[in-house]
Amino acid sequence: MSAQAAVGRIRSAADFEAAKNAARKRIESVKKWISVCGGPSCAPSKARALTEALETLLAKHRLKKKVGLRRSGCHGFCQQGPLVVLTPSEICYCKVKPEDAVEIVEQSVLGNDVIERLLYVDPGTEEKVELESEIPFYKKQTRTLLASNKFIDCTQIDDYIALGGYEALVAVLTEKQPDEVIEEIKTAGLRGRGGAGFPTGVKWERCRSAPGDVKHIICNADEGDPGAYMDRSVLEGNPHSVLEGMIIGAYAMGARQGHFYVRMEYPAAIESVGIAIEQAQERGFLGKDILGTGFDFEVRICRGAGAFVCGEETALIASVEGRRGMPRPRPPYPVQSGLWGQPTSINNVETWANVPVIIRQGAAEYAKIGVEKSKGTKIFSLVGQINNTGLVEVPMGITLREIVEDIGGGIPDGKKFKAVQTGGPSGGCIPAEHLDLPVDFESLIEVGSMMGSGGMIVMDETTCMVDVAHYFLSFTQSESCGECTPCRIGTRQMVDILAKIKRGEGTPENLVKLEELALTVKATSLCGLGQTAPNPVLTTLRYFRDEYEAHVHEKRCPALRCMDLVTFEITEGCVGCGICIDECSVGAITGQHKNVHVIDDVKCMRCGTCLAVCPPKVGAVVKKSPAEVMVS
Numbered sequence: 170m171s172a173q174a175a176v177g178r179i180r181s182a183a184d185f186e187a188a189k190n191a192a193r194k195r196i197e198s199v200k201k202w203i204s205v206c207g208g209p210s211c212a213p214s215k216a217r218a219l220t221e222a223l224e225t226l227l228a229k230h231r232l233k234k235k236v237g238l239r240r241s242g243c244h245g246f247c248q249q250g251p252l253v254v255l256t257p258s259e260i261c262y263c264k265v266k267p268e269d270a271v272e273i274v275e276q277s278v279l280g281n282d283v284i285e286r287l288l289y290v291d292p293g294t295e296e297k298v299e300l301e302s303e304i305p306f307y308k309k310q311t312r313t314l315l316a317s318n319k320f321i322d323c324t325q326i327d328d329y330i331a332l333g334g335y336e337a338l339v340a341v342l343t344e345k346q347p348d349e350v351i352e353e354i355k356t357a358g359l360r361g362r363g364g365a366g367f368p369t370g371v372k373w374e375r376c377r378s379a380p381g382d383v384k385h386i387i388c389n390a391d392e393g394d395p396g397a398y399m400d401r402s403v404l405e406g407n408p409h410s411v412l413e414g415m416i417i418g419a420y421a422m423g424a425r426q427g428h429f430y431v432r433m434e435y436p437a438a439i440e441s442v443g444i445a446i447e448q449a450q451e452r453g454f455l456g457k458d459i460l461g462t463g464f465d466f467e468v469r470i471c472r473g474a475g476a477f478v479c480g481e482e483t484a485l486i487a488s489v490e491g492r493r494g495m496p497r498p499r500p501p502y503p504v505q506s507g508l509w510g511q512p513t514s515i516n517n518v519e520t521w522a523n524v525p526v527i528i529r530q531g532a533a534e535y536a537k538i539g540v541e542k543s544k545g546t547k548i549f550s551l552v553g554q555i556n557n558t559g560l561v562e563v564p565m566g567i568t569l570r571e572i573v574e575d576i577g578g579g580i581p582d583g584k585k586f587k588a589v590q591t592g593g594p595s596g597g598c599i600p601a602e603h604l605d606l607p608v609d610f611e612s613l614i615e616v617g618s619m620m621g622s623g624g625m626i627v628m629d630e631t632t633c634m635v636d637v638a639h640y641f642l643s644f645t646q647s648e649s650c651g652e653c654t655p656c657r658i659g660t661r662q663m664v665d666i667l668a669k670i671k672r673g674e675g676t677p678e679n680l681v682k683l684e685e686l687a688l689t690v691k692a693t694s695l696c697g698l699g700q701t702a703p704n705p706v707l708t709t710l711r712y713f714r715d716e717y718e719a720h721v722h723e724k725r726c727p728a729l730r731c732m733d734l735v736t737f738e739i740t741e742g743c744v745g746c747g748i749c750i751d752e753c754s755v756g757a758i759t760g761q762h763k764n765v766h767v768i769d770d771v772k773c774m775r776c777g778t779c780l781a782v783c784p785p786k787v788g789a790v791v792k793k794s795p796a797e798v799m800v801s
Contacts, residue, residue, distance in 0.1 A: 178453040180461045185339050192327040199237040201278060202256045204319040208243025208406065209398045211250035215267055219251055222270035236278055242318035242406015246306050247559035249289060254301055254319050261301035262287035292556065292578065306557050309575050311538060311564045313546045314522050318406040323441045326448040329409040335454060337528035341417050342462045347377065350421040354524065356532035358544035363389055363517030364621050364697065366610040372514055376504040377422045379512035384424040387508070387515040388415055389485060390431040390438065393477040394593030395644065397550040397624040400518035402560055404438035408445035412468070414524030416454060419466045422514055427468035430485055432475050442470060477648035481696045482515045484650065495650045496696035517622065519548055539565035543609035547620070553627035556581050570604040573627060584629040592621030594641040595701035597708035598634060617708040619701065633730035634713040635720055638705045639667040645702040656699030659690035663706060670717065672733040673724040680717055684710055725794035732775035735792050739766050743789035749779040
């Protein structure tokens with residue numbers, strides 16, 4: 170259940186006020202709301218079935234007019250999903266199952282009882298937390314963009330309007346000149362959230378001043394970083410915020426054509442954006458003579474095939490034009506000659522979504538959040554070896570330690586923090602000595618990493634940094650378009666050297682060559698993919714060189730991750746259950762029932778199955794380096 174339209178097409182500021190007031194009145198007439206997180210991590214966890222169960226129960230109890238139900242966008246705390254938030258009480262239930270729906274409706278909706286077993290339990294204090302805002306995961310966040318998700322059903326434009334959506338657009342079209350809008354964005358200090366952090370207002374200004382009657386804007390939603398889903402979540406949860414930002418930007422730059430470039434792997438985001446575009450057209454926020462101001466603007470959706478390189482502007486433009494996504498030399502820059510040779514401004518999802526916020530709050534108020542050269546908030550996908558995974562929105566300038574320890578809840582199982590990689594597969598690995606580093610564009614670059622689009626992968630002491638460098642470089646190498654020689658051949662050679670080191674075949678000369686290649690590829694590649702691909706290698710060499718040297722000189726992997734440098738052994742604690750014998754595919758394990766088993770190291774494939782199947786209470790299978798075995 171959600172608010173329905175009070176009026177049809179909105180033709181003026183007065184019409185908009187009437188529509189906004191009607192939407193708010195309808196929503197306020199509903200005394201209780203149930204918001205079910207339908208984000209990317211919760212949807213596979215039976216969130217849809219949960220929503221359907223709640224809807225059936227509300228109908229059974231004849232509560233549909235009194236209780237609203239939303240399947241909303243991502244609430245952020247993916248580790249605890251599916252989440253259910255009751256408003257206005259703000260009670261938050263975690264890891265909710267469809268079978269919990271009866272209890273929620275009968276106890277918390279019909280009554281005012283709190284279901285203790287569904288509350289979040291703080292692992293530090295063992296206390297149960299009722300209110301969403303009191304959960305430690307949310308306390309240090311500044312949720313400018315994500316906070317609205319629980320109040321919005323992405324299929325209902327009135328949910329967005331009731332929260333102040335499209336107010337910024339109305340104000341811009343009826344009260345501001347294009348140059349004033351650009352100046353507001355520049356004063357706010359908004360920088361692109363897609364990677365490089367280029368000042369958004371400067372980009373808009375250059376596009377507006379570029380010669381040509383036809384101009385384009387593009388929303389880059391080609392989010393391809395492994396483990397990252399920030400843009401996807403914004404598009405699925407609150408697509409109108411992005412659309413409103415694009416319309417404002419189009420007005421400021423003099424563009425009449427807009428394009429959503431969304432990868433095909435995001436069907437829910439594509440559907441959400443499609444519905445938003447259709448509803449915005451019906452209401453008069455898109456199309457001809459928007460709000461009776463004479464401004465025309467149309468938007469279409471372009472589906473990308475999933476090439477990582479299409480996150481680069483010129484490769485993305487080639488893909489929109491129907492050509493193979495390959496970058497081209499710059500200049501000319503897209504703002505000078507972009508889509509079909511016409512001036513084009515490209516910003517990513519999060520950048521566009523910040524625009525209405527700036528206009529509503531005012532540039533000065535927006536700029537209060539963040540640090541001198543990095544204003545506002547940034548959404549990160551916090552994943553890896555950390556207790557609290559999910560989407561976090563934090564003020565620029567927060568430290569890595571605050572994100573990892575306070576928001577992320579630290580490292581599981583009492584293990585030690587080792588590194589965090591920011592900026593996706595092309596980002597750098599930052600060690601524990603830099604945990605107090607402020608998270609802003611300049612600070613991350615200084616330590617060899619970057620902001621990127623917002624991927625943040627946490628690693629603990631069991632991680633092999635040589636293996637990490639090999640993994641991420643293999644990804645970027647496979648995604649290289651092959652256009653330029655340094656990236657095409659250089660990354661391939663680097664991957665081969667890393668593979669040799671992992672196998673224990675590396676030499677001191679290989680380390681020298683690896684670093685030389687990394688610096689050359691970084692300095693001479695055509696586009697951002699090649700220029701940043703060496704970052705994982707360079708930062709792991711810089712901060713974890715001892716691990717490389719252990720692989721090369723001692724032929725061992727300190728983290729016991731590189732299987733060619735690992736041997737498996739069965740200890741005296743073996744109870745002779747025979748499970749490992751049954752599961753070993755090459756017959757490398759022998760032994761009598763209830764007697765200690767033995768692994769034939771010659772036959773062993775280093776697959777790790779024996780370690781995985783050995784009962785935890787027994788724990789008789791261990792990994793060792795060959796050097797340890799020789800000493801013993």
